[in-house]
Amino acid sequence: MSTERNAMIQFLFCNGFKQKDICLMLASKGHKISDRHLRRLLKLLGLRRRSPQRPLREIREAVQSEMRHWSPDQGIRAMLKRVRDVRGVRPCYRTDVAEIMRDVDASGLQRRSPGKKKIQRRNYYSSGPNDTWHIDGNDKLKFFGMWVHLCIDGFSRRVLWLKVGTSNRKQRFVARYYFDVVVELGGCPRLIRSDRGKENLLVGEMQTAFHVRQLGDQAWQCFRMGTSVHNQASF
Structure with missing residues (x-):
């Protein structure tokens, strides 16, 4: 039975069937095996999809050619796609490209490593009181029927309003908070910074x-909208 099964595996594999399809066809013939067992049998039979002979010289030449016009922010995955799809060098694997780029551009790989990709915190500058107001809402308490809306002065960090209401998604609510503070202070700021909420x-x-x-x-220009995370940095 094992000889018949192995012959069937070899026939299906050589005809391009995937491992999942091979398991299903074997099960239909009474040879039910798991994916892990199939991989073990393929290894014993010496059946491999990948060719052991890889054009390393052509891969290196393609990588070096691409590096001449390469963006410093592009990494191994982008280079692999260029070598495969644009240069047409196959078979080409990620390990090959990574090893070559490690030799050719070791400093670039180190610069793009996960530990080096930290966002650099920038300094926040404001010309003075009432130069920039930052407004934002918070929905974390909406389960309890409460929506929070906040505004602070970017220079002094003074809380101009901190309101809890039945919604912070209605324009007239937020506009009322703003108008009341303008009347109380007798003026409006030079700039208001908010997220892109309606x-x-x-x-x-x-x-x-x-x-x-x-x-x-x-x-x-006195009203600026942007991403919420950048606006929250001022808080």
């Missing part, structure tokens, strides 16, 4: 309207 659009329109007389067509 709840901040009405605040942006009000902020722009307050600066139209002074800035004219450039009043839109």
